[in-house]
Amino acid sequence: MARKRFIFLCHLYTFLTWGWMVRVKKLAGKQRQQFWYGILACLTTLLCILVSPVVARDVGSQELTTSVVASDFSRDLENLSPNLSPKRREALTTPPSLVGKGAGGLGIELAYPSNVKSQIVASSSPEQAAKNLYMTGRFSQAVELLQQAYQTNGDPVEKAVILSNLALNLHQLGRIDEATKAIEDAIAILQKIPQSSQLPVWAQIWDVKGNLELAQGKAQAALSSWETAASLYQQLKDSDKAILAQINQAQALQALGLYRREISLLQNLTKDLQKQPDSLAKAASFRNLGEALALAGDFPQAQKHLQQSLEIAQKLASPETIATAYLSLGNLDYIPGSNTKQKKTALAYYEKAAISSTTATSKIPAQLNRLRLLIELEQWAEAQALYPEIQSQITNLPLGRSAIYAQVNLAQRLLEMRQKFSEPNPETIAKILAVARQQAQQLQDVRSESFVLGNLGHLYELSQQWSIAQDLTKQALDLSQSIQAPDIAYRWYWQMGRILCQGKPHCDQSGDITGAIAAYQQAFNSLQNIRGDLIATNKNVQFSFRETVEPVYRRLVDLLLQSSTSSQENLKQARNVIEALQVAKLQNFLQQACQDSKLELDQVIDSQDQTSAVIYAIILNDHLEVILKRPNKELSHYTASPQEKIQDVVKLLYDNLQDDSAYDEVKDYGQQVYNWLIQPIEKELKESNIKNLIFVLDGPLRKIPMASLYDGQQYLVEKYSVSLALGLQVREPKPLNRETMKVLAASLTDPPENQEVSGFSRLVNVSFEVKEIKKTGLAVDWIADQEFTTKNFNKELNTANFDVVHLATHGLFGENRENTFVVTADGKLKIDDFDQLFSSEGQSRKQKIDLLILSACQTATGNDQAVMGIAGTIVQAGASSAIASLWDLDDEASVPFMKEFYQHLGQPNISRAEALRLAQQSLLKSDKYDHPRYWGPYVLVGSWL
Numbered sequence: 001m002a003r004k005r006f007i008f009l010c011h012l013y014t015f016l017t018w019g020w021m022v023r024v025k026k027l028a029g030k031q032r033q034q035f036w037y038g039i040l041a042c043l044t045t046l047l048c049i050l051v052s053p054v055v056a057r058d059v060g061s062q063e064l065t066t067s068v069v070a071s072d073f074s075r076d077l078e079n080l081s082p083n084l085s086p087k088r089r090e091a092l093t094t095p096p097s098l099v100g101k102g103a104g105g106l107g108i109e110l111a112y113p114s115n116v117k118s119q120i121v122a123s124s125s126p127e128q129a130a131k132n133l134y135m136t137g138r139f140s141q142a143v144e145l146l147q148q149a150y151q152t153n154g155d156p157v158e159k160a161v162i163l164s165n166l167a168l169n170l171h172q173l174g175r176i177d178e179a180t181k182a183i184e185d186a187i188a189i190l191q192k193i194p195q196s197s198q199l200p201v202w203a204q205i206w207d208v209k210g211n212l213e214l215a216q217g218k219a220q221a222a223l224s225s226w227e228t229a230a231s232l233y234q235q236l237k238d239s240d241k242a243i244l245a246q247i248n249q250a251q252a253l254q255a256l257g258l259y260r261r262e263i264s265l266l267q268n269l270t271k272d273l274q275k276q277p278d279s280l281a282k283a284a285s286f287r288n289l290g291e292a293l294a295l296a297g298d299f300p301q302a303q304k305h306l307q308q309s310l311e312i313a314q315k316l317a318s319p320e321t322i323a324t325a326y327l328s329l330g331n332l333d334y335i336p337g338s339n340t341k342q343k344k345t346a347l348a349y350y351e352k353a354a355i356s357s358t359t360a361t362s363k364i365p366a367q368l369n370r371l372r373l374l375i376e377l378e379q380w381a382e383a384q385a386l387y388p389e390i391q392s393q394i395t396n397l398p399l400g401r402s403a404i405y406a407q408v409n410l411a412q413r414l415l416e417m418r419q420k421f422s423e424p425n426p427e428t429i430a431k432i433l434a435v436a437r438q439q440a441q442q443l444q445d446v447r448s449e450s451f452v453l454g455n456l457g458h459l460y461e462l463s464q465q466w467s468i469a470q471d472l473t474k475q476a477l478d479l480s481q482s483i484q485a486p487d488i489a490y491r492w493y494w495q496m497g498r499i500l501c502q503g504k505p506h507c508d509q510s511g512d513i514t515g516a517i518a519a520y521q522q523a524f525n526s527l528q529n530i531r532g533d534l535i536a537t538n539k540n541v542q543f544s545f546r547e548t549v550e551p552v553y554r555r556l557v558d559l560l561l562q563s564s565t566s567s568q569e570n571l572k573q574a575r576n577v578i579e580a581l582q583v584a585k586l587q588n589f590l591q592q593a594c595q596d597s598k599l600e601l602d603q604v605i606d607s608q609d610q611t612s613a614v615i616y617a618i619i620l621n622d623h624l625e626v627i628l629k630r631p632n633k634e635l636s637h638y639t640a641s642p643q644e645k646i647q648d649v650v651k652l653l654y655d656n657l658q659d660d661s662a663y664d665e666v667k668d669y670g671q672q673v674y675n676w677l678i679q680p681i682e683k684e685l686k687e688s689n690i691k692n693l694i695f696v697l698d699g700p701l702r703k704i705p706m707a708s709l710y711d712g713q714q715y716l717v718e719k720y721s722v723s724l725a726l727g728l729q730v731r732e733p734k735p736l737n738r739e740t741m742k743v744l745a746a747s748l749t750d751p752p753e754n755q756e757v758s759g760f761s762r763l764v765n766v767s768f769e770v771k772e773i774k775k776t777g778l779a780v781d782w783i784a785d786q787e788f789t790t791k792n793f794n795k796e797l798n799t800a801n802f803d804v805v806h807l808a809t810h811g812l813f814g815e816n817r818e819n820t821f822v823v824t825a826d827g828k829l830k831i832d833d834f835d836q837l838f839s840s841e842g843q844s845r846k847q848k849i850d851l852l853i854l855s856a857c858q859t860a861t862g863n864d865q866a867v868m869g870i871a872g873t874i875v876q877a878g879a880s881s882a883i884a885s886l887w888d889l890d891d892e893a894s895v896p897f898m899k900e901f902y903q904h905l906g907q908p909n910i911s912r913a914e915a916l917r918l919a920q921q922s923l924l925k926s927d928k929y930d931h932p933r934y935w936g937p938y939v940l941v942g943s944w945l
Contacts, residue, residue: 126145126146126148126149127145127146127149127162127165129145130142130145130146130149130165130169131165133145133400134165134168134169134172136398136399136400136402137172137400137401137402137403137404137443137445138399138400138401138443139169139170139172139173139401139443139445140173140443140444140445141443142165142169143166143169143170143173146162146165146166146169147166149162150162150163150166156189156190156192156193157190157193157198157201159186159189160186160187160189160190160198160201160205161186161201161204163182163183163185163186163189164182164183164186164201164204164205164208166179166182167179167180167182167183167186167208167212168208168211170182171208171211171212171215172401173445173446173447173483174446174447174483174484174485175483176212176215176216176484179212180212180216183205183208183209183212186205187205187209190202190205199232199235199236200232200236202232203229203232203233203236203238203241203245204229206225206226206228206229206232207225207226207229207241207245207248209225210222210223210225210226210229210245210248210252211248213225214248214251214252214255217255219252219253219255219256220252220256222248222251222252222255223249223252223253223256226245226246226248226249226252227249229241229245230242230245230246230249233245239272239276240281240284240285243269243272243273243285243288243289244285244288246265246269247266247269247288247289247292249265250262250265250266250292251292251295253265254295263298266289266292266293266298266301269289270289270301270305273285273286273289278312278315278316279312279316280312280313280316280318280321282312283309283310283312283313283316283318283321283325284309284321286305286306286308286309286312287305287306287309287324287325287328289305290302290303290304290305290306290308290309290328290332291306291328291331291332293305294332297817297818298818299332299818302332303329303332306325306328306329306332307329309321309325309328310322310325310326310329313325319356319357319358320356320357320358320359320362322356323353323354323356323357323358323362323363323366324353324362326349326350326352326353326356326366327349327350327353327362327365327366327369329349330346330347330348330349330350330353330366330369331346331369333345333346333349334346334369334373340377343373343376343377344377346369346373347370347373347374347377350366350367350369350370350373351366351370353365353366354366354367354370360393360394360396360397361397361398361402363393364390364393364394364397364406365406367386367389367390367393368390368406368409368410368413370386371383371386371387371390371410371413372413374386375413375416375417380417380420380421383413383417384417384421387410387413387414387417387424390410391410391432394406394407394410399439399442399443400443401443401445401447401448403439404436404439404440404443404445404448404451404452405448405451407432407433407435407436407439408433408436408451408452408455410432411429411432411433411436411455411459412455414428414429414432415429415458415459415462418462426459426463429459430456430459433452433455433456433459436448436452437449437452437453437456440452446479446482446483447479447480447483447485447488449479450476450477450479450480450483450485450488450492451476451488452476453472453473453475453476453479454472454473454476454477454488454491454492454495456472457469457470457471457472457473457475457476457492457495457499458473458495460472461473461495461498461499461503464502464503466499466502469499470496470499470500473492473495473496473499474496476492477489477492477493477496480492486526486529486530487526487530489522489526490522490523490526490527490530490552491523493519493520493522493523493526494519494520494523494551494552496519497516497517497519497520497523497555497559498516500512500513500515500516500519501513501516501559505558505621506562507559507562508562513559513562516559517556517559517560520552520555520556520559521556521573523552523556524552524553524556524577524580527549527552527553527584528580545584545585545588549584549588550581550584550585553577553578553580553581553584554581554618554620556574556577557574557577557578557581557618557620557625558620558621558625560573560574560577561574561625561637561639568634568635571627571635571637572635574625574627575616575627575629575635578616578618578627578696578698579696579726581618581698582696582726583726586726586871586872589817589869589871589872590817590831590872601614601629601694601725602629604733605629605630605631605694606631606632608733608945609631609692609733609944609945610631610632611631611689611690611691611692612631612690612691612692612693612694612944613628613629613630613631613685613688613690613692613693613694614628614629614694614695614696614725615627615628615629615677615678615681615693615694615695615696616628616629616696617677617695617696617697617698617701618698619646619647619698619699619700619701622641622645622646623639623640623641623642623646624639624640624641624642624646624676624677625637625639626638626639626640626676626677626680626681628681628684630684630685630688630690631688633688636681636684638680638681640675640676640677640680642672642676644672646676646700647699647700649669649672649673650673650700650701650703650704651700652665652669653666653669653670653672653673653704654700654703654704656669657704657705657708657887657932657933657936657937658887658888658933659933660931660933660934663931666708666710666931666932667710670708670709670710670715671709671710671711671712673701673704673709674709674710674711674716677706677709678709678711678716679711690720691720691721691914692720692721692722692723692911692913692914692944693706693716693720693721693722693723694723694724694725694944695722695723695724695725696724696725696726697724702724703886704886705722705886705932705936705937705938705939706722706724707722707917707920707935707936708932708936715924715932717917717920717921717924717935718921718924720917721911721913721914721916721917721944722913722916722917722940723881723913723916723939723940723941723942723944724939724940724941724942725941725942726871726941732880733880733943733944733945734850734880734943734945735906735911735945736803736804736850736851736905736906736912737906738778738905738906738907739906740803741778741779741803741804741905741906742778742779742781742800742801742802742803742804743773743778743779743780743781743802743803743804743805743806743902744780744781744783744796744797744800744802744804744805744806745770745773745780745781745782745783745805745806745807745808746782746783746784746788746793746805746806746807746808746809746824747763747766747767747769747770747782747783747784747785747788747808747809748763748766748784748785748788748808748809748810748823748824748825749762749763749764749766749767749785750762750785751763751809751810751823752823752825752826752827754827756827756828757823757827757828760810760823761810763808763809763810763856763891764891765891765892765894765895766808766809766855766856766891767784767785768895769808769855769894769895769898769899770782770784770806770808772895772896772898772899772902773806773898773899773902775899776899776902776903778902778906781796781799781800781802783796785825786825787825788809788824788825789824789825789826790824790826790827790829790833790837791826793824793829793837794837797837797838801847802849803849803850803851804849804850804851804852804853804905805838805849805851805852805853805877805879806853806855807822807852807853807854807855807856808855808856809822809823809824809856810822810823810856811823811854811856811884813869813870813873813884817830817831817832817869817872818830820869820872820873822854831869831872831873834873834877835877835878837877838877838878838879848878848879848880849877849878849879849880850879850880850881850943851879851880851881851882851883851905851912852873852874852877852879852881852882852883853882853883853884854870854873854882854883854884854885855883855885855889855894855898856889856891856894870882870884870939870941871941871942874941874942879942880942880943881912881940881941881942881943881944882940882941882942883912883916883938883939883940883941884938884939884941885937885938885939886936886937886939887937888937889937890929890933890934893923893928893929893934893935896922896923896926896929897919897920897922897923897934897935897938898919900918900919900922900923901915901916901918901919904918904919911944911945912940912943912944912945913940913944913945916938916940919935919938920935920936920938921935923935
């Protein structure tokens with residue numbers, strides 16, 4: 001009946017447009033576009049009437065006010081990793097744009113293992129049919145068959161297997177509670193049977209249980225389940241499934257932030273695989289391992305293993321395995337933010353995958369990925385030729401979730417093409433989504449239907465038909481909530497917020513700002529709940545953070561502050577969102593959650609340090625929003641709307657700060673930024689007798705040392721001490737005590753020349769720097785030059801409780817954690833190693849580091865992620881603060897600077913922020929180093945006391 005309704009709808013469209021086509025061709029472009037949108041509105045209205053979806057609702061949920069989504073939903077399946085459970089892949093993605101391998105991943109192999117089936121006497125056709133349905137993404141139908149099989153089957157072992165398969169299908173449908181009960185019932189059945197005779201079934205049960213636990217955020221429990229499963233598979237001599245279970249363990253370890261254990265596990269798997277003879281199973285294992293390494297951030301090793309998978313597949317002449325390997329290699333090269341060269345490399349891999357493939361199931365993902373990249377590379381002729389080919393091929397896909405997602409993916413691409421061309425028209429895109437919706441309803445696939453409706457709502461959003469867009473988005477949101485899927489609900493909340501503002505930046509003038517704020521608040525809350533999972537297990541989110549996550553935070557702050565008289569409640573809420581954005585960025589950088597005992601900044605400056613004020617600055621489109629917190633005062637807020645582009649002025653200031661001949665330019669640009677941030681609050685700062693400014697900065701502002709701002713007569717450093725914080729919370733601050741202070745210093749004059757570390761210059765003055773520190777009378781332990789190896793440093797660090805660790809060596813704070821490290825005599829000390837190296841657990845040290853100083857050229861890069869690198873190093877080292885530089889230090893100037901700094905550090909009534917200011921002033925007053933090039937780059941991040 002549903003099919004007949006849809007055929008009728010298509011015939012109705014033909015009737016509506018017949019006789020008008022000649023006239024339409026004569027219309028101007030804008031008129032033609034309006035005509036098609038009119039037809040689209042008629043079609044969708046009729047679609048809603050004729051197809052009449054039953055919207056699943058969460059009875060316990062509160063009434064919704066609004067919702068939200070990214071205008072680009074398409075990045076999230078670029079690198080589907082088959083080592084994840086199918087539901088886990090779904091929970092961390094949207095419908096594919098750059099598609100992975102569809103629904104048929106690891107879970108199928110584990111849920112329907114052949115070695116279990118061989119022991120079951122009645123390997124019934126319903127079970128085999130359920131397996132086939134699962135593999136094509138028809139989960140509701142598989143559930144029905146399995147439930148019937150369970151009722152009619154009396155063998156307890158078979159019932160346990162059926163329940164585990166049922167759990168996996170229910171998991172895909174978002175029915176987590178039912179899935180959990182099914183797996184618990186399976187365990188209860190097996191516990192009544194001797195385990196030794198049912199090891200294959202137990203292995204399967206523990207595998208599926210691990211999938212469920214990880215999807216619910218129970219990473220430790222999932223790790224334990226997969227360890228048990230791997231052990232059982234090893235007892236069964238099933239090396240392929242044992243490897244897959246261990247790859248799943250790596251996912252759990254990453255979710256727990258245990259990167260060293262994760263990498264160690266994957267490296268050991270590599271050794272085991274190398275010993276096996278070449279086979280298709282080995283090729284699949286190398287591919288799984290490569291994708292797991294990519295997720296862990298080890299891209300060179302990921303590339304190596306994916307290439308090995310390809311070579312084995314080519315040796316065995318398996319077209320589909322070859323195509324899958326090419327697809328994975330393409331996904332590895334293409335990530336959001338890739339340069340043109342990387343995109344072209346990925347495009348070549350996708351083309352090879354499409355050529356190698358012999359089935360629509362593997363060909364279409366490659367073709368869809370090709371189409372996306374052709375659009376991004378603006379190769380329009382090729383894109384226009386490819387999309388009709390894909391459209392015709394999609395009909396060859398078996399009915400299932402993969403087919404639905406492929407259609408959604410194609411619709412997204414066509415929307416992108418409409419930004420450039422008038423064709424395809426909106427009606428074509430709507431027809432594709434209508435077919436996808438009809439299929440989702442036929443399959444009773446709530447998640448897929450939510451995606452279809454949300455994308456259809458986005459189509460109407462782009463056509464500015466706000467009422468229809470709002471209704472469709474609301475339906476998509478209700479569906480996502482009915483299956484407790486916050487990973488997609490946040491997108492529909494986001495989309496709803498945009499719709500309620502009618503796409504305009506100033507929502508208070510034209511839209512429903514109250515509803516929009518509520519929508520964005522719901523999107524924000526959803527993101528707060530799932531952000532850790534997204535970042536830890538989805539490579540794309542790590543690289544597309546600015547496109548898929550960050551805009552929600554920024555727009556919410558913007559809406560909260562749009563009122564001409566923002567209330568204290570709005571200001572507090574906006575400040576909380578700014579802080580959450582900073583934490584989210586840091587977690588995204590580290591790819592793990594940040595947990596520590598912390599105090600709110602308000603609490604510290606209201607009671608412990610009443611001479612400090614906090615300045616929160618966030619860049620929103622063409623203006624700057626600033627919130628000020630003074631001790632025991634209400635929050636105040638002001639907006640700067642400079643005529644010049646904020647990013648342009650900041651870049652000019654940053655560039656001139658490093659040119660020691662550019663005095664006037666530094667002062668001119670520095671005064672512009674000063675007028676944005678400080679000038680409006682000069683009076684309030686004086687009234688409160690403020691001596692220290694704590695900045696929570698955003699975007700390119702993080703590249704600028706605030707001490708170098710200029711008021712027309714003085715640099716800021718001449719009036720205030722300055723520090724940076726990443727949010728509203730800090731490690732419990734405490735002043736340093738000079739009498740008991742212990743310093744561990746490590747210096748390296750000649751960096752090693754090897755493949756891992758190369759291109760760093762000689763640091764001739766670092767030994768003089770440490771000698772000057774020793775002359776200040778502090779207790780200093782020193783590791784110099786070739787003695788400064790990771791092993792020796794670790795040994796020395798744990799001989800005593802050091803308050804300060806001073807590293808006078810090259811280092812780099814890159815845009816991600818893989819490129820953040822310090823140089824030792826034997827190579828790199830990576831940020832991922834800091835947590836274990838500086839950990840006080842199980843070591844002789846009883847306390848954490850108070851201050852970490854990174855003193856050398858290239859300590860940080862000009863990228864605004866540098867401060868993330870510094871902050872990440874603090875977190876990993878467990879330190880309360882760090883001092884580093886925002887550009888290459890002058891090796892010679894660092895000697896007098898550090899001498900002056902250590903003379904003041906820990907003195908009574910002198911905070912570490914004030915010690916830094918006095919050291920900067922000493923260079924500023926000298927004739928040789930008075931330009932900010934020499935004294936400006938030092939920044940203090942974290943505790944300032």
